[in-house]
Amino acid sequence: MISHRHRCLYVKVPKCAGTSVLAWFTAHGAGRHSFRPAWHGGPMSQRLPGTARAMNLYPDYFTFTFLRNPYERFVSLWLHLRRAARMRGRDGQAAADAFGTLRAFAEFAAELLDDFEPCWGADATAAFRARRGREYGPDRVRLDDVGWLADHLWPQTAFVPDCNRSRLFGVARVNAAPLSFIGSVGRIDEDFARLAGLLDLPAAPLLWRKASGTEAGAGRSRRYAAYYDGETRRLVEALYAPDLEFTGCGFDDGRTAVTVPGRACVTMARCPAPRRRPLRTLPARAWRALWSLEAVVEARILYMPSVKRAVRPLAARYGPG
Secondary structure (H helix, E strand, C coil): CEECCCCEEECCCCCCCHHHHHHHHHHHCCEECCCCCHHHCCCHHHHCHHHHHHHHHCCCCEEEEEECCHHHHHHHHHHHHHHHHHHCCCCHHHHHHHCCCHHHHHHHHHHHHHHCCCCCCHHHHHHHHHHCCCEECCCCEEHHHHHHHHHHHCCHHHCCHHHCCCEECCEECCCCCCCCEEEEHHHHHHHHHHHHHHHCCCCCCCCCCCCCCCCCHHHHHHHHHCCCCHHHHHHHHHHCHHHHHHHCCCCCCCCCCCCCCCCHHHCCCCCCCCCCCCCCCHHHHHHHHHHHHHHHHHHHHHCCHHHHHHHHHHHHHCCCC
């Protein structure tokens, strides 16, 4: 998401409150997609290079993201892909049933991620199509039955500019600057309020969309920890070792909030308000206004229940199958 009004750019990490952040900026922050949205078809990893190109075009913009405790994020991925498998039809219910336990899903994810690593753009589309009929996990679930959402399984560090200094989403970076701000899904309200103060954003609450749970503190920890046994935890720790190291999250300590070591920007004091470039010409002002209006209309239409029902078959049709 990019907002020229507030001179900021959001790098979305799957299952890290992205829908909520995008909806907020569409409604209140004059934000719009920095890459083609999901209804254009194809995997998210095909569309993400647009974010890297936007960062290259606007290197002085404030950049931010939100990250999540890897153990909790994996539970959210499991629940989300089970729902998505049922919606896809054909063998979707069988795929959802195969993910009946978190451990079965962890074994599926381990085998899937061992088959191909994160890739972007046209390479991502080619990788998905080449593997569409392959089967993974103890119940041999086809990639075709999971759909484009399989790229959500990639580690959070694959999406974070700090961990991809030379190339981000397959695009060469013009500089190796880290993100200006990293927030935590575990304390989303507090960190979004801090972000709003840094960017002088309008006072409006961040609403949760597609949330798998909004408990906080010990209750949140108990909710995700209850799904794990020893073997599942070992599998997840092997899959997401870079995420665990980068976020500083643990399992036994019950911490759900991300604390990135050495990142002063997570708790930094208020910085000067971003410099606004004047729009001197009428065409420039009209283009910016039209850009923001298009984003708002697009979002409102797509959140209508009737539209969701209408586009669901198209989303299934233009997936890997």
